[in-house]
Every structure is written in structure tokens, then in C-alpha cells.
Amino acid sequence: MKRVAVFASGSGSNFESIVNATKGKEKGYEVVLLFSDQPTAYALERADQLGVSSYFISPKNYPDKMAYEADILGLLMRYRVDFIVLAGYMRLIGPMLLKRFDGDIINIHPSLLPEFPGLDAIGQALEAGAKITGVTIHYVDEGMDTGPIIAQEKVEIKPSDTYDSLQKKIQKIEHRLYPQTLDQLLRKGETIAKTSVN
Template identity: 40%
Template sequence: MKADPAPLPRILVLASGQGSNLQALIDASRERDFPGQIIAVGCNRPGAFALERAGQANIESFVVDHTRFDSREAFDAQLMAEIRRRDPDVIVLAGFMRILTTDFVRAFRGRMLNVHPSLLPRYTGLNTHQRALDAGDRVHGTSVHFVTEELDGGPVIAQAEVTIEPNDTADTLAEKVQAQEHVLYPVVLRWFCEGRIQLGADGVLFDGAPLRAPLILPAS
């Protein structure tokens, strides 16, 4: 008698805005051989278009409106309760514009991924594209990393580069970087669902071996 296949890893996505990275993940998850399934989308803004994208894909969504809480800790506690109710194997931050508390991050250590619009450790925080231009950089890009207590400081798994042209502005650079995010993030999520990447005590493990430097997609 043939054994039932193992259940696919359960993916929960957190977003705050338009959800373009969410859409890239939804599109990837619809591929026949994708090794995971998106089971829910959470948002901290009731009017975010990310919720519309989830509805169009028949994915459950929920809102924890951060403006209704008196503290970051209270918001995170409610968000944590909503996440645990759905029991995901991995939490994917896709433009989720909240700084998470230490207790929240530790609760999901090794199971939370984030995408950031710079080649970390350069340019943590906001306004990364203008900062790259102001510094005279020739290459910019995006990073996918494990989330730890340090803001944008978790171990980097992979990066995608873009070439900065002389006529680039912060807006054109943002468009180029976002296009690379849409390629990179689904690839890294696939690796996670396949069990190829893990957060070890000293950094990222890739196929069981320490990852000495982030994997790089070449500049476009």
C-alpha cells in the first residue's frame, strides 16, 4: 500500500502594503513542484492591497491593526497568537513595516525570513536606494536573511545584485531592486521548504554545511 505523501511545509506571509513580493511568492507557490503552501497572509494595515492579493488567490488573511494597541509588546502578543493559531512552519516577512520585539523574534527563531533592499550589511533601515547613490556605489541590490533581534542584522542567506547606472535615481533603483526581490525571495523560500537552509548556532547552514558568504545572483 502506497504511503501518503508528507504534508507540505506551511508558509505564513506578513505584509503591510502593496504586496508585490507576496504576489511573487504566491505565483511561485502555484508551480506544480513548489515544496510548500501559503496558508495565510497577515497584515497590520486594514486597507493594504496585500489583503486583496490574498483574497484573489483564495488564501486566508487576517489583520492585526497596530494602531489599536498601546504598545509594541501588546501588538506583537496578539500577532503571535494569530500566527500560532495557524501553526506555520515558516514566517515570511514581505514588506512588513514593523520592528518586532525580542520576545517575538525569539519565539520563531530559525523560522522567519525577511527581504531587505540593500546588500547587507550595507544600509540597514530605510532609504537604502538614495543612500547607495549618495555613497557613489556602482552595485546595489537586495538580501534575504534570517530574522534575529538585531534590525536587518540576521545572517544573510542570499543576495541579488543590480548595477547602478549614471542616470539612476532612487525611484529607478527601487524598481530594479524590487524586480530582483521577486526572483530571489521565492528561490530562498523553496530552499527553506526543501530543508536545504537552516539557522545554526553560528550562522546559515546550506545543505548541512556552514555558508561562509551569501549566495549571489549576478548583477543585472
């Protein structure tokens, strides 16, 4: 069974769905750590409620990303982490973690990548007048939302949709698709073929 660390900068609703999916069920993973770069992230409180070890490390205390990630790597090694799941983590992963966890870091994004990458994908989709958006799970590389796609699911944008209503539809899919895809990836060492988005 793979030992998973979840990185989150905010609410942590995807983190909670990933942990809850393991309760009373045989899965290919267990969540052993919640890491955050934000001291007020609600994900830290969720971790306490769920009985998952949690750590906050401030990037402000380090001269550069390399030094910051060196301490994060030390934390991951202490917990014998095999796999990293980004769930609303708002920092690009640097070369140190990418090298150590090559092919073992995934992210979820609230659009059908390569459309609407980066911040506020829901707002981008609404502003563009898109009829369809969705959810993408992808491997993490050095770019922003540029890694090979693992899974996608569409969401229809109706004329009546507001930001909040579309966000709720997307989150409902995220909370099902992320644990399901993670389990499929990690169960018995199975892997899903990497597909380039370019």
C-alpha cells in the same frame, strides 16, 4: 510541506511573487496567511485576489509590543504556521515571536547588507553615489537588518538610473530570488548555513 505566513505593510508585490511561484509546481512551502499591520495595505487586496487568508491587526489597540505580538502569535497558531516571511513589513519583530519562531523568520532588503540598512535603502544608495547595490535575504534577529545573510544578488547602478528605474531593477530580482530562496530553505527540511554579517 511548511505552512508559511507572509507579513507585509505595503503593496505586497513580493508576497504575490511568493504565492504565484507555488501555482502548478511542487514547492517546499504553501502560503496559508497574509498578515498586515496597515489597514490600507494593498497586500490585503492581493491576498483576496490570490485566495489567501488575510488579517489586519492594528498595533494602536495594544498597550505594548508584547500584547500586540501575543495576539499575532495566537493568529499564527490558529493557522498552524511553521515559518514567517517578512515582505515589506515595517516593524521590528519582538522577543515573543523571535523566541517562538527562532531561526524560522526571514526578511528581504533592497541593498547588499550590511550596506544601507533600515528605511529607504534605494534612496540611501543613490545619495551615497554607490555603483553597486542589490538584494539581501537574511534571517531575522532583534536588530534592524542585522541577521545572518542567506542570499544576495548584485544590481549595477548606472549613471542614468533614477529612483524608479533602480527600484524596478531591484524588484525584478526580489520577485525571483525570494521564492527561489524560500523553496530552497524549506524543501525537505533543508537549511542554508547561517553566515554572520559582522
